[in-house]
Amino acid sequence: PSLLHILPSLPRTTYIQTITTTLIPTIRTLHQHSKIHTIISLGGSCGTAIATTLMREALPIGFPKVMVSTMASGDVQPYVQETDITMMYSVVDVAGMNGILERVLRNAAAAGEGMARAYFQGCVEGGEEGDGDADGGEGGGGGKKRIGITMFGVTTPGVTRIREFLEDHYRGQSNEESAAAAAASGGDGCEVYVFHATGAGGKAMERLIRETHLDAVVDLTTSEIVDEIVGGVLSAGSTRLSAAAEKGIPQVVSLGACDMINFGTPETVPERFAGRRIYEHNPTVTIVRTDEEESRRVGRFIADKLKQAIRPDKVVVLIPEGGLSMMDVPGQQFHDPQANEALFDTLEKELQNTGITVTRHPRDVNHPEFAQAVGTTLIKLLDGS
Amino acid sequence: PSLLHILPSLPRTTYIQTITTTLIPTIRTLHQHSKIHTIISLGGSCGTAIATTLMREALPIGFPKVMVSTMASGDVQPYVQETDITMMYSVVDVAGMNGILERVLRNAAAAGEGMARAYFQGCVEGGEEGDGDADGGEGGGGGKKRIGITMFGVTTPGVTRIREFLEDHYRGQSNEESAAAAAASGGDGCEVYVFHATGAGGKAMERLIRETHLDAVVDLTTSEIVDEIVGGVLSAGSTRLSAAAEKGIPQVVSLGACDMINFGTPETVPERFAGRRIYEHNPTVTIVRTDEEESRRVGRFIADKLKQAIRPDKVVVLIPEGGLSMMDVPGQQFHDPQANEALFDTLEKELQNTGITVTRHPRDVNHPEFAQAVGTTLIKLLDGS
Known part of the structure; x- marks a missing residue:
């Protein structure tokens, strides 16, 4: 029939x-x-x-x-x-x-x-x-390097600084070339694509990498992974963090907003999080602090995905020891160095001898010095390619 | 400044x-x-x-x-x-x-x-x-009467029957005119607009009445009022049921799906409904049976709105005594004649001496005989205008 x-x-x-x-x-x-x-x-x-x-x-x-x-x-x-x-x-x-x-x-x-x-x-x-x-596809953007960055409200200052740093400092294949020459040739420099880490945003970045619309990635805000693993509402699915690894494009990965699990109205926070630090961002957004055990699981997920990279030499994990978001700095509600240490430690151990660089930076994810470190690292990866 | x-x-x-x-x-x-x-x-x-x-x-x-x-x-x-x-x-x-x-x-x-x-x-x-x-506005639809009907999954059979009845039986300003003549003139008969009673649908109908896109209304499914009053998720706001009254267009009002309050996933049903009859329609739709007290409040809301009608002679409330939805008939989970009686009784008392007709019909809202009663009533209201 x-x-x-x-x-x-x-x-x-x-x-x-x-x-x-x-x-x-x-x-x-x-x-x-x-x-x-x-x-x-x-x-x-x-x-x-x-x-x-x-x-x-x-x-x-x-x-x-x-x-x-x-x-x-x-x-x-x-x-x-x-x-x-x-x-x-x-x-x-x-x-x-x-x-x-x-x-x-x-x-x-x-x-x-x-x-x-x-x-x-x-x-x-x-x-x-x-x-x-x-x-689109290869070679779009008039010869400019197309760089994706993941952002969330609590990592916006960091993303803005990184974007500005890249736009100011990235000059094309070789850093030797002067800004004037780059401007004159009209095809150099970079254009930055900002993705909101709300589920759809992370998925969009993964997709655009696969459709060869992006040449490099600053995956600053990997919080969708927390929601995928722990059960928050802003997951980008189980394939998050896999496209750049598969394509072998340069990527600097960080841990922005990995201190939080996202929910809707306060009533929608599952019972099992009672007793946890809970913050009502606004009437329809309630966030829960991740604990040590969850942080370890997030670390393992990230490591598992990055281990698949066909170019491990093009992957750098930059750890913001000073805090994962605006909420996770001294004096703020989600400051919890112990939970963070579980995440950092897991990443370092899991990625040993993989060819992937894992570096700790003393500042928090939104700090100007951290932004500079991220920008410099990505430019090195790009220039070496 | x-x-x-x-x-x-x-x-x-x-x-x-x-x-x-x-x-x-x-x-x-x-x-x-x-x-x-x-x-x-x-x-x-x-x-x-x-x-x-x-x-x-x-x-x-x-x-x-x-x-x-x-x-x-x-x-x-x-x-x-x-x-x-x-x-x-x-x-x-x-x-x-x-x-x-x-x-x-x-x-x-x-x-x-x-x-x-x-x-x-x-x-x-x-x-x-x-x-x-x-x-659009007055006189659109090529001279056809434009009739809005409100529908929900559990009132779909009723709406379909009413729509078919109206399309088959409504012939224009005078019922004397033959179907052939109406067809030949090309401008008679009716066109039916179905609105899903999901909040946006009820709002859309109210708006289209105000923008003079509709000439008459069969407000069969007034369940958005329950959600507005009791706190469900499919409210169409506090002005539901007011546009037709203000415009003075013919309307037959009924009580479709007024047996239920709508929520999302089971966890989103507020604590205060524990012990109530609760039905999981699908993973993201959970419904709660209204009780007597809520039914009385719904009745008062409906009566208050209809009392504002500038043409009370053009308003008929048709009560489906046999049940308010597919769920509210003998043998089904939400069958509760006592709660319904509170609603019916409130409507009858509140609308006494207002010029608005309130009629009980022995069948449920989806029954062919009820559909025929609704259709016949609306045609009478239209022909008399």
Whole structure:
């Protein structure tokens, strides 16, 4: 019996899986042969799950994607994840035509058409292959090194300092070259991509590394790993920290915000954390201090991922002994050198004799001197490549 | 001192309020004079809050709205609410330009431009006023009566039956006119707008009534009121059930899903409901049975809103004595005639001598006979108008 005959009888999860696994190769092929320049879909909860899976799995970031959905005025994270899927709320149910749905669909069609035109033009200008420049990939950014940095509220000062340091000090393949020459050639220096470590952000960085949109990484804020391991709400999944290792690009890894597990409203903090230091950042964000045992597990996760690096000589772990976040410095609620020591110690032991450098720095993650150390380290890794 | 000098020193909430209240009239005027044909913005959490407030408050549904945001891969309900704001995830932080942000912004600009073209064309075709047909309003839908219905999973069979009944039986201003004549004239009959009673859906219906996109309402599923009053997660706010009363359009109001309070995962059900009947609909939806006292409060809320009706003769409350949802029928988990009686009794007492008709029907909300009663009642209200 053909697939179309089996489909209606399948349970919902299998139904969705069958459709998506069947269609992903088809859409990939259409895209690779430049046969399509936008994807647009319309659905309720089931249709949205199917269509956005296809968009995420079959198409790169930058390719126009429009999803008209009854689910688009709610939590769209499961649908959008780390991608640039454009979500348009249908306002009314997608069942039978009426004046409002007509207006929404007219807008969606017009948006898709506008994006397809622009994308097609980008393909034409990007060369004969069609999808070359439009989807980015190697050599984008006009010759500039493309550097990803992970950030969180409590590591923002550090990220800003590192970004400024890199923009001021990175000059291209060789540090000998003068700033003026770099500016004149127009292709040197770097551009920095900041990712919020909220789950989607970490996933986005991992994906962009795989899609060769990034040349190097300052993974300053690895807190999504804590949420993945301990059960917080801002996990980026179990493959976090693996893309840069697999691609062998230079990376400086640190431990920003690894002092905290993230939850929503206070009531959503699981019972097992009673007695722990808990801080209400705002009405919808409550954070819990990690303990020694959790810190050791986080350390092992990080070490396991980094050990997979195809270029261990391009990986440096920089430990901010002075504190992992704005909350983890003397006088602040989450200051806990003992828990941190468990994390540091685990990393050092696990990464011994792996070719990966692990260095302790006396300052906290937001300190100007730490930022300078991170920046200098990354530039060395880049210049040596 | 000018506003621009004061702004930076304001606390965040006041800052947002000051900007939005200042700009809403400006944007409204631009729209009313057909000076703008799309709105597009870009921001992080603060910028998204400001821009989407402007889009929601100053512009009608149907007017193209694009929001590029760092917040668009998460819960966008606070931003989109009941409107058709198109959300595009920026993937990277909106801070400094880079190759990915360039791609996302190119897509957003192209989408906005495409929608503006289509909207402008709609304005031109819609007549000299410019924003006439494009934004809908009176007399849209090609002369068909536009009827809104509120639905929930547990009232879907009822809504489907009512929709089919109305589509089959409503023939226009006079029931005397034959179906053939109505079809030939092309302008009669009705079109039905289904709204999911998930908070955004109820808000959308209220808004579309105010924007004169709907001519009549079957408010079958008033469960958002329970969540507003008792503290569930699917509230549509405190103004639910007020738009139709204010506009004086015909409405048949019922009590679909008023047997349940909605929550997320089981852990999110507040402590005070321990001992109540609780049902896990799926891993992320847990529902709690309303009790007598809550039912009375829901009844009072409904009565208070309906009493404001400028045309009480156009309001009929139809009580489904047989049950409020698929869960509230004999043999099902939420069957509780005693709690329901508190609701029915409150409504009857509160609405005595108000000119509003309250009628009990022996069947449950999803029963074919109840659907027929609802449909017949609405058609009578429409034909009498």
